[in-house]
Amino acid sequence: xxxxxxxxxxxxxxxxxxxxxxxxxxxxxxxxxxxxxxxxxxxxxxxxxxxxxxxxxxxxxxxxxxxxxxxxxxxxxxxxxxxxxxxxxxxxxxxxxxxxxxxxxxxxxxxxxxxxxxxxxxxxxxxxxxxxxxxxxxxxxxxxxxxxxxxxxxxxxxxxxxxxxxxxxxxxxxxxxxxxxxxxxxxxxxxxxxxxxxxxxxxxxxxxxxxxxxxxxxxxxxxxxxxxxxxxxxxxxxxxxxxxxxxxxxxxxxxxxxxxxxxxxxxxxxxxxxxxxxxxxxxxxxxxxxxxxxxxxxxxxxxxxxxxxxxxxxxxxxxxxxxxxxxxxxxxxxxx
Numbered sequence: 001x002x003x004x005x006x007x008x009x010x011x012x013x014x015x016x017x018x019x020x021x022x023x024x025x026x027x028x029x030x031x032x033x034x035x036x037x038x039x040x041x042x043x044x045x046x047x048x049x050x051x052x053x054x055x056x057x058x059x060x061x062x063x064x065x066x067x068x069x070x071x072x073x074x075x076x077x078x079x080x081x082x083x084x085x086x087x088x089x090x091x092x093x094x095x096x097x098x099x100x101x102x103x104x105x106x107x108x109x110x111x112x113x114x115x116x117x118x119x120x121x122x123x124x125x126x127x128x129x130x131x132x133x134x135x136x137x138x139x140x141x142x143x144x145x146x147x148x149x150x151x152x153x154x155x156x157x158x159x160x161x162x163x164x165x166x167x168x169x170x171x172x173x174x175x176x177x178x179x180x181x182x183x184x185x186x187x188x189x190x191x192x193x194x195x196x197x198x199x200x201x202x203x204x205x206x207x208x209x210x211x212x213x214x215x216x217x218x219x220x221x222x223x224x225x226x227x228x229x230x231x232x233x234x235x236x237x238x239x240x241x242x243x244x245x246x247x248x249x250x251x252x253x254x255x256x257x258x259x260x261x262x263x264x265x266x267x268x269x270x271x272x273x274x275x276x277x278x279x280x281x282x283x284x285x286x287x288x289x290x291x292x293x294x295x296x297x298x299x300x301x302x303x304x305x306x307x308x309x310x311x312x313x314x315x316x317x318x319x320x321x322x323x324x325x326x327x328x329x330x331x332x333x334x335x336x
Contacts, residue, residue, distance in 0.1 A: 012197075020203055029193065032126045040107065048111065054232065068230055070106065074221070130164050224251040261306075273308035
């Protein structure tokens with residue numbers, strides 16, 4: 001157990017590699033109740049969110065969710081989050097735990113007439129069940145990604161969100177805080193392997209999902225981070241002018257994925273000799289060698305480009321690859 005964003009969080013239960021492989025080949029469960037929940041409600045709620053979030057909110061409707069960014073005036077990423085539309089004038093934002101208070105204050109400061117922003121994090125817990133067998137293990141029906149609906153798991157009422165942070169099929173179960181223990185026990189009793197923060201990090205890194213505070217942040221613009229696809233640049237939202245300028249002139253640097261060509265494990269903050277630094281790095285349990293992400297000058301940000309990582313004072317060769325680093329067809333035989 002380790003302290004994280006004011007919580008005591010499990011790094012691992014039986015081991016990061018075992019838990020990682022369970023999610024890639026079977027079914028794992030994560031207690032992610034540290035995530036923040038912010039409710040935005042009222043006839044002015046859609047207008048407020050359209051002015052603050054980067055993605056096109058008009059593309060979703062009640063029962064659907066969307067990955068999006070909360071951006072500042074410079075186009076920097078205050079947070080990356082998922083917005084769930086509950087009804088025409090009610091939305092739930094699930095935000096990163098370490099940014100919960102900042103996000104709430106940012107939204108509250110920008111409130112407009114007819115909108116009400118509330119931090120409801122204490123009301124909810126969140127259990128992510130991920131892996132190719134996750135839907136079957138929970139006894140659920142298939143449903144499209146980024147949809148949600150009310151449901152029950154062994155008598156426990158919850159909202160079944162078809163979202164996740166692993167690159168695998170799965171759900172995130174939003175449940176009343178007082179029912180969290182019962183839901184967790186029910187999920188494990190059905191055969192899900194309990195997983196900690198360590199496996200969550202290696203899983204998201206293999207599929208190149210950015211981590212706020214490492215790969216993206218308030219001083220990182222979405223275009224350079226490769227998140228232009230969640231920026232509706234034809235719309236008006238905070239920071240859109242800055243992002244349009246970066247898009248028009250081209251970013252000076254880019255967030256790339258890479259694999260190590262020599263035996264070495266890259267870590268955050270390690271220098272890249274050709275320019276830039278590692279933002280995330282680890283050993284890949286699926287590929288069985290070091291992998292990472294980092295920023296490099298745009299001319300170098302091309303798959304196949306060789307780079308050199310300073311690993312504790314020793315130069316180690318790496319190679320930029322297309323995202324994601326791990327692709328489903330590379331799963332070892334016997335995997336689902």
